[in-house]
Amino acid sequence: MAKFDLNDSGVVVIVGSGAGGGTLGNELAQKGVKVVILEAGPRIENQDFINDEWDSFSQLAWSDMRTTSGSWRVAHDFPSIPAWIVKAVGGSTVHWAGASLRFDEHEFKIKSAYGGIPGANLIDWPITLAEMEPWYAKAEDKMGVTRTNGIPGLPGNNNFKVMEAGARKLGYKEVHTGRMAINSEPRDGRGSCQQIGFCFQGCKSGAKWSTLYSEIPKGEATGNLEVRPGSMVIKIEHDPSGKVTGVVYADATGAMQRQKARVVAVAGNSIESPRLLLNSASSMFPDGLANSSGQVGRNYMRHMTGSVYATFEKSVHMYRGTTMAGIIRDEARNDPKRGFVGGYEMETLSLGLPFMAAFLNPGAWGRSFTSAMEGYPRMAGMWLVGEDMPQETNRITLDPKIKDKFGMAVASVHFDDHPNDVAMRDHAYRQGAAVYEAVGATVTYPTPPYPSTHNMGTNRMSEKPRDGVCNKFGQTHDIKNLFISDGSQFTSGAACNPTLTIVSLAIRQADHIAGAMQRKEI
Numbered sequence: 001m002a003k004f005d006l007n008d009s010g011v012v013v014i015v016g017s018g019a020g021g022g023t024l025g026n027e028l029a030q031k032g033v034k035v036v037i038l039e040a041g042p043r044i045e046n047q048d049f050i051n052d053e054w055d056s057f058s059q060l061a062w063s064d065m066r067t068t069s070g071s072w073r074v075a076h077d078f079p080s081i082p083a084w085i086v087k088a089v090g091g092s093t094v095h096w097a098g099a100s101l102r103f104d105e106h107e108f109k110i111k112s113a114y115g116g117i118p119g120a121n122l123i124d125w126p127i128t129l130a131e132m133e134p135w136y137a138k139a140e141d142k143m144g145v146t147r148t149n150g151i152p153g154l155p156g157n158n159n160f161k162v163m164e165a166g167a168r169k170l171g172y173k174e175v176h177t178g179r180m181a182i183n184s185e186p187r188d189g190r191g192s193c194q195q196i197g198f199c200f201q202g203c204k205s206g207a208k209w210s211t212l213y214s215e216i217p218k219g220e221a222t223g224n225l226e227v228r229p230g231s232m233v234i235k236i237e238h239d240p241s242g243k244v245t246g247v248v249y250a251d252a253t254g255a256m257q258r259q260k261a262r263v264v265a266v267a268g269n270s271i272e273s274p275r276l277l278l279n280s281a282s283s284m285f286p287d288g289l290a291n292s293s294g295q296v297g298r299n300y301m302r303h304m305t306g307s308v309y310a311t312f313e314k315s316v317h318m319y320r321g322t323t324m325a326g327i328i329r330d331e332a333r334n335d336p337k338r339g340f341v342g343g344y345e346m347e348t349l350s351l352g353l354p355f356m357a358a359f360l361n362p363g364a365w366g367r368s369f370t371s372a373m374e375g376y377p378r379m380a381g382m383w384l385v386g387e388d389m390p391q392e393t394n395r396i397t398l399d400p401k402i403k404d405k406f407g408m409a410v411a412s413v414h415f416d417d418h419p420n421d422v423a424m425r426d427h428a429y430r431q432g433a434a435v436y437e438a439v440g441a442t443v444t445y446p447t448p449p450y451p452s453t454h455n456m457g458t459n460r461m462s463e464k465p466r467d468g469v470c471n472k473f474g475q476t477h478d479i480k481n482l483f484i485s486d487g488s489q490f491t492s493g494a495a496c497n498p499t500l501t502i503v504s505l506a507i508r509q510a511d512h513i514a515g516a517m518q519r520k521e522i
Contacts, residue, residue: 002226004036006259011036012513013247013261015233015276018091019502020486021267022211023142025227026219027510033517034224036259037216038231038249040268041087044094046213049202053352056201060094062087066271067399070415073448077362082413083302084451085269089229090212092269092453093499094202097324098182098209099347100145101496102136105129106334107342107387110492113334114341119418120389121299125491126463126472135504143181143209143503144188153177154184154193157321159348162312162380166435167328167346174329178347181209181499182322188214197350199323231257234406236264236280236289236482244289244482250406263513263522265474267485267506270300270455274396274488275411277459290476290484293466296459297396300413301493302452304386304421307349308432309360310441311375318350318380326382331431332495340423343495344386346432351381359450372445380436384428385454387495389418396458454498459488473512474505481522485509 004011012028014021017039025037041062050056061084068075068082075082085092106113108129111122140148147153154177156164167175182203183192193207206213219225230252237258238244246260266273274297278288288296326348333343351359353376360372394416398409417425433444462468465477474489476482485506487498494501516522 001220002223004034004226006257008034009245009260010034010262012263012265013038013259014265014267014485015247016091016267016269016486017089017211017216017227018267018269018486019093019211019499020506021265022090022093022215023503023506024265024267024485024510025225026215027507028514029219029222029224031510031514032224033514035219035226037225037227038233038247038259039089039227039229040232041089041229043089043227043229046202046204046206049204051196051198051201051204053201053355060086060088060202064404065402065410067402067410067412068414069412072415072417074451075415078451081451083269083271083455084453085455089216089227090210093210094212095200096499097199097497098180099324099327099497100140100143100179100181100500103129103132103494103496103501104332107492107494117341117389117420119391120420121392122390123462123467123491126461132504135508136500138507139500139504142507143500144183145500146178146180146182146184147176148179151187152184154180154182154322154325156326157195158316159318159321159350159380160326162316162439163326163328163346163348163382163435166438169438170434172328172330176327177325178327180322180325182325183207190214193322195321197319197321197323232406233276234279234408236276238282238284238289238479242284242479244479262517263481263483265483265485269486270458270488271396271411271413273484273486274458275398278398279408290459290469290478290482292478293468295468298392299390299457299460300394300396300415301388301390301456301490302415303454303493304344304384304388304424305449306384306425306429307381307447308384308429308436309379309381309445309447310433310436311372311443312378312380312441315377316380317377319352323350324348324383328435331428338427340420340427342387342420342424344384344424344428345495346382346384346428346435349381349383360445360447362448382432384425384432385495385497386424386428387493388421390457390492391416391418454493456487456490456493456498459484460491461489462491474509483509483513
């Protein structure tokens with residue numbers, strides 16, 4: 001296994017090992033590029049995953065202190081945990097549900113498609129769906145996405161069958177068990193889904209694609225990739241010309257190390273990535289790295305989300321089977337006649353009894369709450385995921401008072417729903433309830449958003465440097481050898497789960513970086 005010297009200034013250093021960082025690392029390693037991935041969390045393998053919600057959360061979740069503000073309910077219910085992401089090798093590809101959908105064409109061109117939306121900071125992506133299609137195809141093949149490349153869909157569990165029956169009664173047409181990066185049949189050295197039902201707690205069978213066991217071992221096998229767990233990057237350094245030269249990180253013992261680099265790629269999620277750039281401020285870059293536009297940390301998106309659960313007279317046992325193998329896509333279109341721009345999807349979702357008690361209506365108590373819990377075996381559930389509006393005021397900043405154990409300012413997350421988000425959520429709640437009522441639900445429960453799992457924006461792509469942080473390859477406008485490689489480069493969030501697009505961009509970025517290195521441009 002590769003072991004690179006701290007003074008090797010020829011390596012590409014990647015901060016984070018999730019969908020962006022882990023994929024980029026493997027892709028570069030396959031091209032003969034030397035790569036060091038620095039991952040803040042430990043390396044937890046499949047056999048170590050825990051099929052228990054609370055214990056798994058303690059094992060995997062990024063629970064470092066963060067602060068929150070804004071009118072979103074998460075700031076009230078979960079003030080120190082605004083996001084539910086993983087701190088471990090593989091990042092949130094350990095925790096994700098597997099839903100893998102492409103953006104629609106209009107979702108790359110939101111300014112052109114939606115026009116001027118008061119309070120929204122809209123720009124078009126500097127890339128189009130046509131440009132992305134070959135990279136989407138590569139990602140779908142790499143990840144083994146069902147309903148692509150001749151791969152059959154997953155079977156539908158009871159939760160899906162209830163949702164499908166209601167959807168058909170309402171006249172919805174695009175209803176199926178999804179495009180999922182979970183094997184429906186053995187593929188790529190991994191077996192098929194065993195329907196265990198603990199997708200969010202790490203896939204013990206390995207049927208679900210994750211950089212932990214799909215990308216990183218392949219990269220390591222080339223001899224060009226070294227992954228260092230327990231390595232929390234503190235600061236990115238640069239020379240007098242402004243070119244980045246490496247990173248300072250705390251190793252697993254807490255000792256400070258300096259890894260030199262030819263290129264640095266930041267893939268720490270949309271909260272930690274801007275935090276790192278801001279914490280890397282210097283006399284040359286007093287507002288943080290790559291921040292001449294003032295856009296680092298701004299335009300934070302977390303999708304319009306919410307859930308609808310429903311109780312029926314007979315048992316459903318929604319928790320049995322693949323968590324999110326079920327989708328209604330008809331509402332994903334852009335149809336302003338509904339009272340909002342953009343669209344949303346309805347995806348099957350089940351929480352275990354402990355999480356259901358925590359998330360159904362945080363802080364609730366009394367007979368109505370206990371009645372809902374008593375109906376748990378007879379519940380069906382869906383998650384609503386739609387495009388939220390980027391707003392400059394929704395942002396990640398450095399908390400002025402609170403520091404982490406290394407003395408660095410923690411991330412402060414501010415979020416307010418845009419009126420478009422609220423209108424969309426209200427519509428989605430009504431439609432979700434109607435799906436279940438169409439097949440005999442006795443009661444429905446609109447459920448508020450959970451801590452964010454889809455974190456996007458904050459270092460967005462833009463054609464013009466003044467509008468964003470990086471160009472269409474994730475290369476920062478200000479610093480040629482500094483790249484953004486995660487969902488923070490998203491210019492808009494679309495009405496679908498972001499992972500497929502993150503992976504597609506990482507494959508494309510690897511091509512660009514390797515070519516630029518070969519041409520001695522970086």
